[in-house]
Amino acid sequence: MTKTVVITGANRGIGFELVKCYLANGDWHIIAACRSPESAKALNSLADATDGDIEIVQLDVANADSVAAFASAIGDRKIDVLINNAGVIGGDHQSLGDIDYDEWMETLAINTLGPVRVTEALISNIRKSDNGKIVAISSQLGAMQYQTQGRFAYNSSKAALNRAMTLLASQLRSESIIVAMYHPGWVQTDMGGQQADITPPESANSLFQCFEKLVLADTGKFFKWNGEPHAW
Ligand SMILES: NC(=O)c1ccc[n+]([C@@H]2O[C@H](COP(=O)([O-])OP(=O)(O)OC[C@H]3O[C@@H](n4cnc5c(N)ncnc54)[C@H](OP(=O)(O)O)[C@@H]3O)[C@@H](O)[C@H]2O)c1
Numbered sequence: 001m002t003k004t005v006v007i008t009g010a011n012r013g014i015g016f017e018l019v020k021c022y023l024a025n026g027d028w029h030i031i032a033a034c035r036s037p038e039s040a041k042a043l044n045s046l047a048d049a050t051d052g053d054i055e056i057v058q059l060d061v062a063n064a065d066s067v068a069a070f071a072s073a074i075g076d077r078k079i080d081v082l083i084n085n086a087g088v089i090g091g092d093h094q095s096l097g098d099i100d101y102d103e104w105m106e107t108l109a110i111n112t113l114g115p116v117r118v119t120e121a122l123i124s125n126i127r128k129s130d131n132g133k134i135v136a137i138s139s140q141l142g143a144m145q146y147q148t149q150g151r152f153a154y155n156s157s158k159a160a161l162n163r164a165m166t167l168l169a170s171q172l173r174s175e176s177i178i179v180a181m182y183h184p185g186w187v188q189t190d191m192g193g194q195q196a197d198i199t200p201p202e203s204a205n206s207l208f209q210c211f212e213k214l215v216l217a218d219t220g221k222f223f224k225w226n227g228e229p230h231a232w
Pocket residue numbers: 008009010011012013014015034035036059060061062085086087088089110137138139140183184185186187188189190191192193196
C-alpha cells in the first residue's frame with residue numbers, strides 16, 4: 001500500500017536528495033514542501049517526470065499562515081513519515097561582540113519553532129498511520145559535547161530543536177509514534193559548502209535507510225547520518 005512522506009525544504013540540498021530516495025525506493029507518495037514552488041526548477045522537473053508521485057506544496061515553516069494552509073492542503077490524509085529538514089545557517093552576525101539578535105530570532109523561528117509548528121499542524125495526519133515517524137534534521141553543532149566557537153544562532157537553534165523533539169518523543173511514545181533526530185553529516189550543499197565531507201546523495205541515502213529501520217526503542221534519540229548514536 002502506498003505510504004506518504006512529507007519532506008520540508010524539498011527543493012534543494014539534503015531535502016531534494018531525500019525526495020529522490022523516496023522516489024527510487026518503493027511505493028511512496030511524496031509531499032515535497034518548499035517555500036517557493038514556482039522557482040523550484042529541479043523539483044518541478046523531477047515531479048513532471050513522475051506519474052503524480054511527487055506533490056509540491058508551498059510551505060514556509062516559520063510562517064503560521066503558510067503552515068495552516070499547508071495542513072489544509074493535506075486535509076485528513078494519513079502521513080507515515082514527516083521529515084523536518086528545512087533549515088538555515090542564520091546570518092553573518094553570530095559571534096560574541098557582533099551578535100544580531102533579530103537574525104537569531106529568525107533562525108530560531110525557522111530551525112526550532114518551525115519543526116514543532118509543522119509537527120503540531122500535522123499530528124492528526126501522523127496519528128492515522130500505523131507506524132508514524134517524525135524525524136528532525138538537526139546538527140552536531142547543537143550537541144553540548146561538540147567543541148566549537150561562535151554561531152550562537154545556529155548552534156543554539158539546533159540544541160533547542162533537539163530538546164523540543166525529545167519532548168515530542170515523550171508525549172507521543174504511548175501512541176507508538178517515533179520521533180528521532182539526525183546529524184546528516186557535513187554535506188556538500190549550499191549550507192555545507194563544497195569542501196564538506198560527503199555528497200548529498202551519500203547523506204540522503206543513508207538517512208533514508210535509517211528512517212526505514214526506526215523502531216519505537218529509538219524514539220527520543222539523536223543519531224548520526226550513518227545510524228550510529230550521536231552524543232548530546
Ligand atoms: N549541509 C550540512 O553540512 C548540514 C550539516 C548539519 C545539519 N544540516 C541541516 O540539514 C538541513 C538541510 O540543510 P542543507 O544542507 O540541505 O541546506 P540548504 O541546501 O541550504 O537547503 C536548505 C533548505 O531549507 C529550506 N528553507 C530554509 N528556510 C525555510 C523556511 N522558512 N521554510 C521552508 N523552507 C525553508 C530552503 O528553502 P529555500 O530554497 O526557499 O531557501 C532549502 O530547501 C538543515 O536543517 C540543516 O541545518 C546540514
